[in-house]
Amino acid sequence: MWTIKKLHIAQWDSLNFKQNTGKILHKMSIIRVALDVPLSTLFDYSVSAEMRIEIGQRVLVPFGRKQMLGIAMEWAENSDLEATRLKPVTQVLDDVPPLPQDMLTLLRFCSDYYHFPLGMTVLSSLPARLRSVEPIVVKQSVDYALSAAGRAVEVATLPKRRVVQQRILRALHEAPRSGAQLRMLSHGAPAALKRLLEAGWVEACAPTSCTAHSFNDAHALTDEQRQAVEAVTQQQGYGCFLLHGITGSGKTEVYVHLMHEMLQRGGQVLLLVPEINLTPQLENYFRSRFPDVVLVSLHSGLADGERAQNWLKAQSGAARIVLGTRLAVFAPLPKLGLILADEEHDPSFKQQDGLRYSARDVAIFRASQRGVPIVLGSATPSLESWHNAQSGRYRLLRLTQRAVLPASLPTVRCMDVTKLPLQDGLSEPLLTAIETRLQRKEQSLIFINRRGYSPVLMCSACGWLSECKKCAGKLVLHMKDRSLRCHHCGYQQRVPPACPTCGDADLKPVGIGTQRLEETLQRRFPQARILRVDRDSTRNKGAWSAMRKQIHDGEADILIGTQMLAKGHDFPNLTLVGVISPDGALYSADFRASEKLFAQLTQVGGRAGRADKAGEVIVQSAFPNHPLFQALRAHDYESWAKTLLAERSLAGLPPFTFQALLSAESLQEQSVMKFLHQARESAEQIGAAVEIYGVVPAAMPKRANHHRAQLLVQSDARKTLQAFLRSWKTELVTLPSQKVRWALDIDPIEN
Ligand code: ADP
Ligand code: ZN
Ligand code: ZN
DSSP: OOOOOOOOOOOOOGGGGGGSSSOOOOSOEEEEEEESSSOSSOEEEEEOTTOOOOTTOEEEEEETTEEEEEEEEEEESOOSSOGGGOOBOOEEEOSSOOOOHHHHHHHHHHHHHTTOOHHHHHHHTSOGGGGSOSOOOOOOOOEEEEOHHHHHOOGGGSOGGGHHHHHHHHHHHHSOEEHHHHHTTOTTHHHHHHHHHHHTSEEEEOOOOOSOOOOOOOSOOOHHHHHHHHHHHTOOSOEEEEEEEOTTSOHHHHHHHHHHHHHHTTOEEEEEOSOGGGHHHHHHHHHHHSTTSOEEEEOTTSOHHHHHHHHHHHHHTOOSEEEESGGGGGSOOTTEEEEEEETTTOGGGBOOSSSOOBHHHHHHHHHHHHTOEEEEEESSOOHHHHHHHHTTSSEEEEEOSOSSTTOOOOEEEEEETTTSOEETTEEHHHHHHHHHHHHTTOEEEEEOSOOSSBSEEEETTTOOBOBOSSSSSBOEEETTTTEEEOTTTOOEEEOOSSOTTTOOSOEEEESOOHHHHHHHHHHHOTTSOEEEESTTTTOSTTHHHHHHHHHHTTOOSEEEESGGGTSSOOOTTEEEEEEOOOGGGGGOSSTTHHHHHHHHHHHHHTTTTOSSSOOEEEEEESOTTSHHHHHHHTTOHHHHHHHHHHHHHHHTOTTSSEEEEEEEEESSHHHHHHHHHHHHHHHHHHOOSOEEEEEEEEEEEEETTEEEEEEEEEESOHHHHHHHHHHHHHHHTTSOOTTOEEEEEESOOOO
16 A cells, blocks of 8 residues: 555564664663653653663653653664753563564554654553553463473373373374363373373473474365465565455455465464454364464453463464454564455454554555565455555455355345335335245344434424433433433433423334344244344353354344444354345445445345355345445446446545544534634645645534544645645644644544
8 A cells, every 4th residue: 555665674583582683782871762642752761881771672761750661762872851861761671572673663654654653652552561560471381292202102002091191192293282282182181291291201392483283174275265375375575465255255265275374484474353253253263274373362352461471472473373453463473474454444444543543554564564465355345455456556366256155145135115114114025034034944134233222212292302412413212221322422311201391201212223123023023033233232241252152053043233243254044134224324424435335235245145045135225226236236346346436536535535634622612623723724834735625523523522523634645645744743733722632543434
């Protein structure tokens, strides 16, 4: 995505971090430290002669009246501060290895590109545990291997009662194993291992970084899959590949084979996925394919300690496969050989606060920085990536067939809801289709992107609507606890017994959410086992994985869900997908809404008929002939993308232009507007070749009592935009912005 000059990356070896690039100086010198404070500078400290600091190390320094944890970024010849005012570094935290030089370069790039303070960028990339001064005990994993004596043992001659020992010896004959792997051999493995260690037949050793590993090769690749794998494995150095594969075409299998190849070459593989809910499932899957490869996951659902240990395993090179959500893009990987970004179009790759980075884009930069290939996979690539593939900047790899024959793509039907009577939002053809599935003992999924019972409560006498006092949104009716809840600020109240304005008791729920759909379907199909999957029903830890098991075990007939259910799950007995009221996106103010809807519906539709049963998708819409639905019916992403790109080009929108959004919020509406208008003026004075839009309210103009507005700037060259932003930023920080919180968002995406 970026044109990048070749960066010189110093040779380093993080396993032996004493050899790191940082100089160890023994005379009094000055070091520049990154701190988690909203200033764009680094901070200078003096280093005494006895203190050994390496670049990338965590240090404790005085800041104001506090001690703060920072990262040593660079040595300095001199400081703007007088020598007498330079404070010394308090302590060097050397319990974990320093951040390698390439990470520091990556973080500098991110700080620059996203116009976010360097110190905050560096610190926010670390797992929370590493941002605290509490000492970290790095858990050393050990493997077990046969000793010379052990190799000499004739396993078959051992007495029968030592069967577990025999099993361990046989396993170790193949390759060294971890304790966890040996435990999987038998309940008695720990005791047997102890005996073998005592006997001196087995010894503990450092985890193997040997390139041999076992690989469960489940499928013979299809021709298309093989071509995709070959294209990537033949790539020398950096190259960005867009793997466009229809749902069920076996993209995962391509990833698995690529991993296998890269592991054989001794490299580490980073796999980025959009959804934290998908990681445990994928983790198990990849473990089953690579049983003796160290794999760690990195996502926000992990406990702090575990996340730090996993991160350290990535940094030491011990973890060969790192699987994670967007934050994993900042894991240090000394032997990085390949990056995979699955569902690359997914908006969750974009962080929406703090360092507003796109993990996909950072991953592309990282791949080019490290000179390794990257594969972006999707059934519905983002228009940015598609455009880059069309222009030849990325290489397009196609999977056009479903991998499992005879599975074919589902038939898509659109029901015109303006012509059909609806029962609580459900049309008769959809109800009949569900009934047929119930008779055939197959599963149906009803997709609706609204949780709760009803999106709003209304008084039928005076027209009062349940609105959030703190936000510009409506309070959603939740039936379980008879509450009205704001999904934006979390405000919650009990359902009033009568209308707060006129006192009428006739309050009616308007519109349909997941809970109401559940009630309606249960009434209509009393025997059916219905499972609702949304953020409310999966709040408790483990709830979602329990539900997934239920679905797999055939203990649910009808699934009702939001987009949580749409992503990446493989439910073989699911043959019908119903889509309720997706129309909002067709005429939304967000120019990306229809791109997103197409991706979502393709993905949710892709859940139907994945095994040997044909699938069907029924979409209820008031605009059944909309080009989006035509393309969906024809499973024609390519012509849909072409249509959208033509529109974008005509309108001068991304990917043909590059945008940055200045957003601001404050308790006072006036202050927000004043700030943004001043910002606009200073933008115009810069006189760059950028288009400066007007100041407008945000899509959600008020949230949690804060008034929100924004200002968009765009340019047809990334470079021009970046140059403009650098000048603008220096102006913005000088503007009087009392009580206004503002932020710049580069390549913004609404979500
Ligand atoms: P995608 O991620 O592209 O939607 P998956 O990777 O989930 O598709 O693959 C869909 C199904 O096809 C899975 O059940 C997978 O095991 C199976 N599959 C993938 N590749 C092959 C192959 N070459 N031969 C047989 N089955 C395959
Ligand atoms: Zn009323
Ligand atoms: Zn609210």
